[in-house]
Amino acid sequence: MIYVFHAALAAMAFLVTLNGFLKGAKKAQIDAILGAMVVGLLVVGFVAFGWMMGAVALILAFVYAGISRPLAAAAAARLLSSASGSPSGRYRGLPDPVLGRISRSLGRQRSPEQALDDLLHGGSSQRIDARSDLLDYCVAKPGILEVMQSFDLDRSDLEDLYFALMAVGAGQWAGGHWVAASALAYPDSLRFVAKKMGRGQAADRDETLRAVYALVMHFERGAPLAES
Structure with missing residues (x-):
């Protein structure tokens, strides 16, 4: 029994x-x-x-x-x-414990006023520390460094990309991932973001929104990221 x-x-x-x-x-x-x-x-x-x-x-x-x-x-x-009926792919799996901890800090529910403060002033000290931890996590990965070198990105560029992602709707959970963080934490998704939203890329809002949607579908359902 x-x-x-x-x-x-x-x-x-x-x-x-x-x-x-x-x-x-x-x-x-x-x-x-x-x-x-x-x-x-x-x-x-x-x-x-x-x-x-x-x-x-x-x-x-x-x-x-x-x-x-x-x-x-x-x-x-x-x-x-x-x-x-979305394109089939392979679900990436949950983030590792370190990225998961960072993502939980970044993805804590906050009021609209706090979200605006995040975008304009960087947010609370805890959120600033979490972003710093995210950047440390990313630049410690050889695959991420390789992508950064390919697109001539530095640490501050990664932070700018994080803010850009947050501004267009990537501040959400999908498949256990805080999309704005995980988008920078894997070589293939960072390459996709750099091509769509990196320096020198046209700031087409519709294209940017489509890129964020693709990222959400990727982390939520394993949909492949089309870079073309």
């Missing part, structure tokens, strides 16, 4: 995590239903197996969700790609 209970709890944790990566008009309702089902399972655990096993189940629910996150992200990418 206990094994069935934990199998059900793990399955529900996976579904909750999966729904977090999905989109749709009914996402909030589905999330509420799944959350209620998880709470119901935990109540059953406390009643059927005692408070100690119930407490263990509560902790394990978070563990199951964490363990299933990479699988849920990949499954969501495949589902979203199939549902939309």
Whole structure:
């Protein structure tokens, strides 16, 4: 019985995590239903197996969700790609722990006033530190340095690209990635951004918006980045 209970709890944790990566008009309702089902399972655990096993189940629910996150992200990418009929590709996977930590700092929810302050004045000291960490992370990667050399970019150019991405809508989560950060943190996506938005490129807003959309689809669904 206990094994069935934990199998059900793990399955529900996976579904909750999966729904977090999905989109749709009914996402909030589905999330509420799944959350209620998880709470119901935990109540059953406390009643059927005692408070100690119930407490263990509560902790394990978070563990199951964490363990299933990479699988849920990949499954969501495949589902979203199939549902939309978008070009197939390979989902990149979640960012590594260092980039993930930086992205969480950069992607914390903020008010419109704070977002404007980020663009005009650089934002809070924590966000400034997070951007500095992002740039340190990028320039420490040989593949990124190679792209930077190809496009004659320096560290300040990367920061300018980050601000440019934020200004046109890349400050959003997609497939577990903070798009404005991850766009600079991988050689292929940085090459794409440099070609579309780097120095000397025409500031065509429609083209820039299409580039941001392509980045979102890439990190969310694995859609290939067309550089032409």
